[in-house]
Amino acid sequence: MFLGFDEGTPHIPRVQSWGKPRLTPHPPEPGWGPHPGSPCSPSVPAAVGKSTFLKLLGATFPRWHLVTEPVAQWRKVPAGGTAQAAVGSANLLQMMYQEPARWSYTFQTFSCISRLKAMLEPPDEGPPETPHPVRVFERSVFSDRYVFAKNLFEAGHLQPLEWAIYQDWHDFLLRHLGPRATLHGFLYLRARPQTCLERLRRRARSEEGGIQLGYLQQLHAQHEHWLVDKTTEIHFADARSAPVLVLDVDKDFEHDVAVQGVLMAQVEAFVTSLSADTLPSHPNPLRAGEGAASP
Numbered sequence: 001m002f003l004g005f006d007e008g009t010p011h012i013p014r015v016q017s018w019g020k021p022r023l024t025p026h027p028p029e030p031g032w033g034p035h036p037g038s039p040c041s042p043s044v045p046a047a048v049g050k051s052t053f054l055k056l057l058g059a060t061f062p063r064w065h066l067v068t069e070p071v072a073q074w075r076k077v078p079a080g081g082t083a084q085a086a087v088g089s090a091n092l093l094q095m096m097y098q099e100p101a102r103w104s105y106t107f108q109t110f111s112c113i114s115r116l117k118a119m120l121e122p123p124d125e126g127p128p129e130t131p132h133p134v135r136v137f138e139r140s141v142f143s144d145r146y147v148f149a150k151n152l153f154e155a156g157h158l159q160p161l162e163w164a165i166y167q168d169w170h171d172f173l174l175r176h177l178g179p180r181a182t183l184h185g186f187l188y189l190r191a192r193p194q195t196c197l198e199r200l201r202r203r204a205r206s207e208e209g210g211i212q213l214g215y216l217q218q219l220h221a222q223h224e225h226w227l228v229d230k231t232t233e234i235h236f237a238d239a240r241s242a243p244v245l246v247l248d249v250d251k252d253f254e255h256d257v258a259v260q261g262v263l264m265a266q267v268e269a270f271v272t273s274l275s276a277d278t279l280p281s282h283p284n285p286l287r288a289g290e291g292a293a294s295p
């Protein structure tokens with residue numbers, strides 16, 4: 001997940017999501033993803049519990065703007081020149097899992113662009129007295145590149161030429177978007193690959209029936225290299241230096257109010273520290289009545 005503060009909206013931080021979620025704040029700088037007032041995003045392997053976690057964030061911090069992953073778009077891409085998704089649509093997620101060597105590059109272009117669109121979309125206008133103080137993205141353009149695309153390349157599903165082209169346009173777009181594509185912090189929802197596999201089986205999404213533990217282990221390792229060991233080469237200074245909050249979600253937080261309280265308090269403290277570090281003149285984005293549930 002990525003966290004950020006909303007760009008252009010004073011007093012709004014942003015965050016990104018994980019493996020799949022992220023956070024960012026948006027004022028002079030963009031991104032919860034990468035910057036204060038820009039977004040943040042959670043980063044997580046598949047089926048770690050991002051969506052469940054985002055719902056909890058939404059219930060605890062109702063004024064935060066949460067941006068979910070556009071997985072529905074990937075399952076129904078308008079195809080054959082028709083704009084009617086119901087007639088003539090392609091399930092790109094399924095195609096990528098069934099024939100990764102053929103469809104991985106196409107998938108990564110579509111997923112990355114759909115993530116960028118979500119990031120650049122201004123948050124819904126609320127009443128002026130209740131601006132969104134924080135934006136959280138379920139996953140980001142950084143997970144797209146430094147987890148999924150990198151992993152597909154290393155697994156041999158992206159050809160060296162495809163990987164080079166992907167990185168070229170990814171660099172170009174992010175450099176030109178500058179602060180608009182920045183995230184202020186990352187939430188890393190960490191669980192054992194075996195736990196993710198159990199949750200993935202429980203979710204039972206038809207396209208994911210063939211996913212094996214080995215694939216989730218690869219995604220887990222990519223997250224660890226990027227966010228914990230810091231051995232992945234990150235080509236953007238803001239993303240490289242953005243703070244990371246590692247949250248242990250291996251335990252069942254879905255049905256445990258005490259664990260939920262602890263997690264929400266950790267996120268609240270992290271976002272507060274982001275605002276202080278990255279937005280010196282930025283008022284505390286967490287206002288009365290918006291605190292996390294007590295542990």
Ligand SMILES: Nc1ncnc2c1ncn2[C@@H]1O[C@H](COP(=O)(O)OP(=O)(O)O)[C@@H](O)[C@H]1O
Pocket residue numbers: 020044045046047048049050051052053199200202203249250251252253254255
């Ligand atoms: N902490 C948790 N403990 C137990 N089950 C969970 C937890 N988080 C999610 N789940 C369950 O695991 C499945 C996948 O969760 P979901 O939030 O959809 O994952 P993601 O969005 O990361 O793919 C769902 O059935 C959900 O109810």
Ligand SMILES: Nc1nc2c(ncn2[C@H]2C[C@H](O)[C@@H](COP(=O)(O)O)O2)c(=O)[nH]1
Pocket residue numbers: 019020045046047048050071093096107108111143144148149152208
């Ligand atoms: N090859 C890629 N697959 C991706 C990417 N982002 C997400 N995904 C897959 C993983 C899941 O099967 C599904 C939705 O994710 P959940 O987080 O809900 O488990 O999409 C990507 O960039 N590349």
